Amino acid sequence: MLQTVWVSSPRSWAWQESSSHRQGRRRCWKCRFVRTVIQHPCRRHAPKRSRKERMLRKIQICLCFCFVSGILYEISLLSSSVFSYLPMAQHYLTPEQVLNLGRSIIFLETTERLEPPPLVSCSVESAARIYQDRPIILFMRGLTNETALDMNTSYAGFSLLSSMKNVFIFPLQMETVFQETPLLQWYNQVVPEQEKNWVHVSSDASRLALIWKYGGIYMDTDVISIRPIPQESFLAAQKSRFSSNGIFGFPARHKFIWDCMENFVLKYNGNIWGNQGPFLMTRMLKTLCNLTDFQGTEDHSCQNISFLNPQRFYPIPYPAWSRYYQVWDESPSFNHSYALHLWNFMNRNRKAVVAGSNTLAEKLYKTYCPTTYEDLIQNAKHRDLPGPEDVE
Numbered sequence: 107m108l109q110t111v112w113v114s115s116p117r118s119w120a121w122q123e124s125s126s127h128r129q130g131r132r133r134c135w136k137c138r139f140v141r142t143v144i145q146h147p148c149r150r151h152a153p154k155r156s157r158k159e160r161m162l163r164k165i166q167i168c169l170c171f172c173f174v175s176g177i178l179y180e181i182s183l184l185s186s187s188v189f190s191y192l193p194m195a196q197h198y199l200t201p202e203q204v205l206n207l208g209r210s211i212i213f214l215e216t217t218e219r220l221e222p223p224p225l226v227s228c229s230v231e232s233a234a235r236i237y238q239d240r241p242i243i244l245f246m247r248g249l250t251n252e253t254a255l256d257m258n259t260s261y262a263g264f265s266l267l268s269s270m271k272n273v274f275i276f277p278l279q280m281e282t283v284f285q286e287t288p289l290l291q292w293y294n295q296v297v298p299e300q301e302k303n304w305v306h307v308s309s310d311a312s313r314l315a316l317i318w319k320y321g322g323i324y325m326d327t328d329v330i331s332i333r334p335i336p337q338e339s340f341l342a343a344q345k346s347r348f349s350s351n352g353i354f355g356f357p358a359r360h361k362f363i364w365d366c367m368e369n370f371v372l373k374y375n376g377n378i379w380g381n382q383g384p385f386l387m388t389r390m391l392k393t394l395c396n397l398t399d400f401q402g403t404e405d406h407s408c409q410n411i412s413f414l415n416p417q418r419f420y421p422i423p424y425p426a427w428s429r430y431y432q433v434w435d436e437s438p439s440f441n442h443s444y445a446l447h448l449w450n451f452m453n454r455n456r457k458a459v460v461a462g463s464n465t466l467a468e469k470l471y472k473t474y475c476p477t478t479y480e481d482l483i484q485n486a487k488h489r490d491l492p493g494p495e496d497v498e
Contacts, residue, residue, distance in 0.1 A: 201276045204241050208358075210322035211242045214278065216309040218248040222263035224459060224482040225450060226327040228475035232445075234270045235474065236331040240322075242270075245278035245312070266481050280312060287315045288367045292374060301376045310351065310382040314367050321358035328450035329353060329419070330474050335444045340412040341387055342419045346399040349387040352447055353419050362411060366390050403442045417442040424449045430467045431457040437469055446470065459483055 204210070211233045215226065222230070222244070234242045244267065267273050284290040289311050298304045313324040323335065329352065338357060344350040356363050369390055375381045391397065395408035406413040421440055422429050427449035440446065448467065459467045461484045471479040 199274070201243070201245075201274075204243060204274050204276075205316070205320035205322075207241055208321060209240045210320060211237055211240055212313065212316055212322055212324045213242075213244045213327050214309050214312055214324075215244065215246040215248070215327065216278065216305050216312065220246065220248045220264065221261040222267060222327075224263070224471075224478055224486075225448065227263045227266055227478040227482055228471055229325065229327050229329050229331075230267050230273060231270065231475040231478050232331040233325065234273050236334055238272060240272065242273045244273065244275045245316075246275060247278040247280075247308075249275065249277040251277060262482060263478075266477060278312065280308060283312055283315045283319075287318060288364075288371050289315055292371045296376075303376055303379050306379065307376050307382050310386070311367075311370060313351070314363055314370065317354070317356055317358075318360065318363040318367065319358060321356060321360075323355035324353065325445065326352040326447065328448045329445050330448065330470055331445045332440060332470075332474055333444055335418075337412040337414065339410060340414050341391060342414050343400065343406075343416045344384065344420055345416055345423065347388075347397040349384060349391050349413065350420070350447075351383045351387045353445060354387070362390065362394075414444075415442070418444050419447050421446070422449075424452055427452045428457065430470075431459075431465050433464050434466050437466060461486075 213226075213230055213233075215222070226244075230242060230244055264275070268275055280293060281290075284293045293311070298308070301307060316322075317324055325331070335355065338355060339360065339362075340355050341349045342353045366386055370382050370386060373381070373386070373389075378385075391408060391411070391413065394411070395406075395413075397408075397413070398406070400406070400415050403415050403417050405415050405418075416423070421438065421443050430446075430448050459465065459471050459479075461468070461479075468479075468483075471483060
């Protein structure tokens with residue numbers, strides 16, 4: 107059976123009819139057209155494909171399906187809104203893959219311990235709850251790829267954090283972190299055993315390198331998040347004219363962080379506590395702006411860097427740190443705060459949250475890290491937990 111296809115001129119239109127309907131039809135056209143006859147066999151008379159061809163076709167379809175499924179699976183793993191944590195030796199996500207998602211919240215553990223104490227767990231959990239669409243990353247110096255599998259079952263705090271969908275726990279490999287930064291030469295020359303404040307100094311350096319490379323927010327492991335931080339580029343004022351380095355955020359490759367790393371090396375003095383930390387941030391900020399006192403709860407701005415009011419993170423100043431472990435007649439609202447720094451460095455007496463004590467810290471745990479409170483505080487008597495909460 108043949109078909110006739112009528113193809114009109116560019117300004118006309120096309121009309122198609124089968125040969126079985128051509129007879130008796132009156133053709134009267136008011137416009138010019140070009141007639142093109144295309145003859146081809148009817149589909150139903152097409153020769154059937156051989157068995158081998160059909161088999162090859164099925165194999166091609168199966169391979170295409172597997173290829174597309176694999177791509178969709180990888181996309182789901184790396185999606186910024188869908189996170190899942192698997193024991194490190196069993197999943198394929200590297201720190202770089204997670205960090206490259208951007209907007210990470212980064213925590214560091216620069217001691218050798220493997221079990222996150224309750225305050226560290228609360229800090230990470232509260233961030234995971236407040237920033238549900240962002241990856242929360244805890245780097246642990248004592249962790250290696252070989253020990254990762256056992257940690258999930260051996261330690262309560264590790265198991266708790268690794269079960270959260272947007273929390274990732276990775277080994278802290280400083281030599282890798284410092285690659286392509288001014289800090290690598292310093293790291294290769296320094297002797298950790300001879301450093302007075304190595305745990306703190308190495309943490310100060312690592313946080314700068316990670317934020318410069320990947321961007322995001324760095325937080326100390328004694329910071330409890332209570333609401334999202336709206337600014338992208340910011341430093342946190344500990345008091346007027348003085349910056350902390352316990353919380354800060356910048357996009358990747360920000361010049362201010364690069365300048366801080368260069369000054370870290372140039373002015374390095376490991377014997378002075380804070381020289382590579384809050385004092386570094388403060389002296390670098392002063393090179394950009396004339397810092398003034400805060401009035402009320404307003405923030406300051408310095409060349410597109412927000413210098414956030416002390417109320418944002420330090421509504422209870424460090425001389426009064428013990429107030430967190432006291433009972434209040436009326437708990438503060440912290441309406442002007444994004445997070446609360448519990449000043450654990452000042453906690454020489456190893457004060458801890460105790461179930462039923464009704465302290466301010468206990469109320470914060472119940473509200474912002476309820477899983478930590480239930481598993482590591484209320485049920486602590488059933489677990490073999492570390493005693494003091496030794497965090498920065």
